[in-house]
Amino acid sequence: MSEKSKSFSKGKWYSDGEIVFVDKGTFSAAICTLNQPRDYEAGERELVANGNLIAAAPEMYEILDQLTRLGGGVTGLIRLTRLQSEAQAILKKARGEE
Numbered sequence: 001m002s003e004k005s006k007s008f009s010k011g012k013w014y015s016d017g018e019i020v021f022v023d024k025g026t027f028s029a030a031i032c033t034l035n036q037p038r039d040y041e042a043g044e045r046e047l048v049a050n051g052n053l054i055a056a057a058p059e060m061y062e063i064l065d066q067l068t069r070l071g072g073g074v075t076g077l078i079r080l081t082r083l084q085s086e087a088q089a090i091l092k093k094a095r096g097e098e
């Protein structure tokens with residue numbers, strides 16, 4: 001992970017639909033509180049979707065950071081294949097399918 005990302009909260013991020021947390025091992029710390037959307041018809045569904053997207057942010061950052069440093073040739077292609085697989089898992093998390 002790049003130097004700039006070192007200020008991110010370390011640990012697995014997750015959402016309960018109201019708060020986004022980071023798992024610190026022995027405890028969980030709140031990252032942010034989600035607010036009810038103005039369109040109350042969407043309500044809970046949108047709140048949960050927003051939480052899932054925020055919780056996936058550190059992993060999305062990491063994949064994008066790695067993609068910018070792929071390199072070429074066979075090694076780059078092998079790394080790209082691995083990153084594509086990781087990206088699919090992160091997108092599932094962002095969609096709440098994890």
